[in-house]
Amino acid sequence: xxxxxxDIEREICELAExxxxxxxxxxxxxxxxxxxxxVDRELWKALKEAGVTTVGIDSEHGGAGLGFGEVCxxxxxxxxxxxxxxxLTHSVALLTLQRAGALEExxxxxxxxxxxxxxxxxxxxxxxxxxxxxxxxxxxxxxYAPQAEAFLVPARTGGDWSLYLVPAGQQGVQVEGxxxxxxxxxxxxxxxxxxxxxxxxxxLLEWLRQRLIAGSCAIQTGVVEEVMRITTDWxxxxxxxxxxxxxxxxxxxxxxxxxxxxxxxxxxxxxxASALASQDDAIADVLAAKILAGDVGHRVLAACQHxxxxxxxxxxxxxxxxxxxxxxxxxxxxxxxEAAAALGAVIASRxxxxxx
Amino acid sequence: xxxxxTAEQEExxxxxxxxxxxxxxxxxxxxxxNTYGNEGGGPLYRAALRRMGADGLIGLGWPxxxxxxxxxxxxxxxxxxxxxxxxxPFPYLTSESMGPAIAEFGSPELRKELLPKILGGEVVIAIGxxxxxxxxxxxxxxxxxxxxxxxxxxxxxxxxxxxxHFADYIxxxxxxxxxxxxxxxxxxxxxxxxxxxxxxxxxxxxxxADGHTNQTFYDNVRVPARNLIGEENGGWAVITSQLNRERLxxxxxxxANLVYSQVxxxxxxxxxxxxxxxxxxxxxxxxxxxxxxxxxxLACRKQAWGIAQGxxxxxxxxxxxxxxxxxxxxxxxxxxxxxxxxxxxxRGSPGVPLEGMLDVLYRTTPVYGFAGGTNEVMRDMVAQMGxxxxxxxxx
Numbered sequence: 001x002x003x004x005x006x007d008i009e010r011e012i013c014e015l016a017e018x019x020x021x022x023x024x025x026x027x028x029x030x031x032x033x034x035x036x037x038x039v040d041r042e043l044w045k046a047l048k049e050a051g052v053t054t055v056g057i058d059s060e061h062g063g064a065g066l067g068f069g070e071v072c073x074x075x076x077x078x079x080x081x082x083x084x085x086x087x088l089t090h091s092v093a094l095l096t097l098q099r100a101g102a103l104e105e106x107x108x109x110x111x112x113x114x115x116x117x118x119x120x121x122x123x124x125x126x127x128x129x130x131x132x133x134x135x136x137x138x139x140x141x142x143x144y145a146p147q148a149e150a151f152l153v154p155a156r157t158g159g160d161w162s163l164y165l166v167p168a169g170q171q172g173v174q175v176e177g178x179x180x181x182x183x184x185x186x187x188x189x190x191x192x193x194x195x196x197x198x199x200x201x202x203x204l205l206e207w208l209r210q211r212l213i214a215g216s217c218a219i220q221t222g223v224v225e226e227v228m229r230i231t232t233d234w235x236x237x238x239x240x241x242x243x244x245x246x247x248x249x250x251x252x253x254x255x256x257x258x259x260x261x262x263x264x265x266x267x268x269x270x271x272x273a274s275a276l277a278s279q280d281d282a283i284a285d286v287l288a289a290k291i292l293a294g295d296v297g298h299r300v301l302a303a304c305q306h307x308x309x310x311x312x313x314x315x316x317x318x319x320x321x322x323x324x325x326x327x328x329x330x331x332x333x334x335x336x337x338e339a340a341a342a343l344g345a346v347i348a349s350r351x352x353x354x355x356x
Numbered sequence: 357x358x359x360x361x362t363a364e365q366e367e368x369x370x371x372x373x374x375x376x377x378x379x380x381x382x383x384x385x386x387x388x389x390n391t392y393g394n395e396g397g398g399p400l401y402r403a404a405l406r407r408m409g410a411d412g413l414i415g416l417g418w419p420x421x422x423x424x425x426x427x428x429x430x431x432x433x434x435x436x437x438x439x440x441x442x443x444x445p446f447p448y449l450t451s452e453s454m455g456p457a458i459a460e461f462g463s464p465e466l467r468k469e470l471l472p473k474i475l476g477g478e479v480v481i482a483i484g485x486x487x488x489x490x491x492x493x494x495x496x497x498x499x500x501x502x503x504x505x506x507x508x509x510x511x512x513x514x515x516x517x518x519x520x521h522f523a524d525y526i527x528x529x530x531x532x533x534x535x536x537x538x539x540x541x542x543x544x545x546x547x548x549x550x551x552x553x554x555x556x557x558x559x560x561x562x563x564x565a566d567g568h569t570n571q572t573f574y575d576n577v578r579v580p581a582r583n584l585i586g587e588e589n590g591g592w593a594v595i596t597s598q599l600n601r602e603r604l605x606x607x608x609x610x611x612a613n614l615v616y617s618q619v620x621x622x623x624x625x626x627x628x629x630x631x632x633x634x635x636x637x638x639x640x641x642x643x644x645x646x647x648x649x650x651x652x653x654l655a656c657r658k659q660a661w662g663i664a665q666g667x668x669x670x671x672x673x674x675x676x677x678x679x680x681x682x683x684x685x686x687x688x689x690x691x692x693x694x695x696x697x698x699x700x701x702x703r704g705s706p707g708v709p710l711e712g713m714l715d716v717l718y719r720t721t722p723v724y725g726f727a728g729g730t731n732e733v734m735r736d737m738v739a740q741m742g743x744x745x746x747x748x749x750x751x
Contacts (some may be wrong), residue, residue: 337640
């Protein structure tokens with residue numbers, strides 16, 4: 001049993017956090033947000049050169065050869081800094097290529113300047129169908145789809161879902177820009193007989209989905225940790241009725257609940273990540289972590305924005321980007337209720353996965 | 357991060373699970389449930405406790421030189437989890453909290469006399485802190501002890517002395533300094549009072565959860581001076597050290613894991629071709645229950661690991677205490693919902709699910725909001741020590 005970080009993990013966290021913090025200043029973020037494409041290409045280049053985007057890729061394919069647990073530690077730093085970089089979608093897409101044995105594609109996209117966009121949605125807002133190795137249909141809200149090098153998307157052959165790789169910039173691929181609540185770029189893909197390579201069947205799609213969910217929990221962990229830090233600073237400095245706000249018991253009680261929420265999310269998120277590092281399928285604990293990520297994100301931001309008063313809504317103060325990032329992570333993939341329903345179905349069919 | 361037990365720890369866990377299920381004979385269960393409000397104190401309970409002592413199961417975490425097994429906090433945690441899971445009302449505080457405190461602070465005579473008895477399962481100690489006017493604010497307590505020669509003479513009364521009706525000793529907080537020179541908490545001492553002392557008496561307080569706690573009275577009770585734990589007027593250090601140890605035992609998820617496992621089994625039972633778990637709302641409840649209990653289990657394991665590493669902070673320990681209470685309160689309710697209207701049946705009714713255990717637990721749980729430190733004070737500690745917020749002013 002070991003709940004701590006190894007030296008190498010601590011180093012990765014420090015390296016990633018310091019790079020991401022350097023680039024995630026309001027001065028750099030604001031113009032990117034105004035441009036409509038909240039991606040910092042200079043930061044992205046620096047992250048690639050430092051190997052931060054390929055932490056989980058085997059060394060023979062140009063990565064650091066570490067596990068999914070370490071990938072998620074990097075994602076925590078991305079959450080802490082609300083960085084303008086497609087780290088989750090790109091890291092997990094590369095891992096999926098590696099898992100699928102698509103090594104030529106893996107090498108190509110490890111070397112490329114841009115990023116990969118991945119979606120695992122299989123609901124009514126994904127109508128992609130495969131026929132003769134080509135995809136047709138529409139899939140909405142794929143994170144970081146605008147200007148991505150390629151897309152990993154689920155599509156149906158008859159009734160069965162599989163996972164495909166669709167290169168961008170080909171005929172029959174149209175990307176309409178969408179804007180996420182956190183101002184991140186998303187895209188609605190309209191495919192008309194677009195060329196696609198099948199990466200794997202529903203098992204691989206599920207493999208990708210669990211890692212996207214766990215990665216989003218890791219980002220949420222970073223977001224709420226930073227929100228707690230910012231709000232702690234605020235209630236320790238800001239005075240009301242001539243005393244520090246934090247000296248009111250009503251405030252300290254609320255901050256203690258924030259501390260407990262952050263503690264539990266970090267624990268479950270890291271547990272899910274480490275489970276996925278050693279096994280293909282950790283569905284029960286991944287979903288449990290996502291229930292927490294949604295609930296905790298919601299509660300922590302509500303408490304912390306409230307404790308700031310109007311300042312928590314002011315775009316010239318540092319909290320607002322975290323408020324919208326928390327909502328994005330709460331709702332983007334498997335919201336709490338959806339995760340609970342999915343976990344309930346797992347409990348109904350495979351109770352051995354939820355023994356305590 | 358590695359959240360699983362080692363192979364040896366897993367083996368210990370399985371061993372304890374088997375051992376405890378053999379220990380809990382139907383006769384013992386009957387005695388516990390029907391006669392003693394699941395608190396122990398009956399002859400079969402005493403015999404089972406002595407058997408655990410004889411089999412070397414008490415004091416796993418005590419150092420070898422004190423007669424323990426020298427195991428670490430993680431093994432100790434596993435012990436508490438498995439014993440709690442069995443439903444046996446083991447006197448944790450005696451062996452895990454007061455025993456080590458006696459080893460640390462007790463006089464040589466007391467250590468020699470009592471430690472082997474605790475390890476042998478022959479002794480149960482109850483805590484006497486709370487008074488009618490002094491609960492959360494312990495420093496306000498009024499029960500007095502005066503030194504007369506080789507004895508202390510004790511006068512006063514305590515409330516909520518749980519187990520006090522059958523315990524062999526009361527771990528009693530008393531005031532030994534009465535002048536203004538001593539700040540309120542500096543005039544306290546800790547004395548171990550044998551319950552067979554003349555002048556000791558008790559009266560029951562029956563609780564909403566079918567349990568039984570006590571008022572205890574001290575009328576010129578004479579206790580040898582060697583029963584002083586720590587120094588005279590040095591009781592505060594003993595109490596805080598004991599309370600810190602108590603927190604490891606207080607929020608153990610063993611009982612919750614047990615009832616969860618039983619509910620999980622029950623919702624999968626096929627009756628008239630259907631299962632409870634086929635209903636969407638039952639699935640939602642079970643999902644929420646699993647997520648919450650898994651989180652608590654991880655938090656408690658991390659706490660035990662933190663104690664073993666020497667890295668556990670007071671903020672984290674307090675946070676887990678609050679988390680445990682909140683988790684029990686929420687998940688017991690969600691489990692009862694799943695059981696349907698039969699959830700309202702009391703223990704002993706025909707057809708009562710889970711032998712009525714969940715109903716009793718749900719009625720008991722509010723106690724954990726204040727036992728071992730009230731959660732408002734715990735939250736202040738989390739905010740101040742975990743986040744560095746300014747001290748909350750108390751009037």
